[in-house]
Amino acid sequence: MQIDHVLIRTSDLTTMEKFFEQTIRLKPGPRPPFSFDGSWLYSEGKALIHLAASSNHGTDAQ
Numbered sequence: 001m002q003i004d005h006v007l008i009r010t011s012d013l014t015t016m017e018k019f020f021e022q023t024i025r026l027k028p029g030p031r032p033p034f035s036f037d038g039s040w041l042y043s044e045g046k047a048l049i050h051l052a053a054s055s056n057h058g059t060d061a062q
Contacts, residue, residue, distance in 0.1 A: 005047065009054040013037060016051050 010016040017039050020026045026041035026049060037053035 003048045005050060007050045007052060009052045011054055013039060013051055013053045017041065020049055020051075 008016065017028060020041050021028075024043075026043050028039050029042040029047065031038060031040040031050075034052075039051040040047045041049040041051065
């Protein structure tokens with residue numbers, strides 16, 4: 001099984017990024033200039049996890 005392009009919406013972008021860096025050793029990398037804050041996390045040059053900043057877990061990052 002592989003993880004490939006999973007989007008996670010979070011109200012605490014910094015904490016989520018650190019969690020993935022520390023637990024499964026992903027590294028932040030290039031991300032397109034979307035209209036909302038976020039982070040793409042990579043392993044061996046491949047983007048695996050996409051984090052999107054969300055203020056309410058409802059409908060703000062689409």
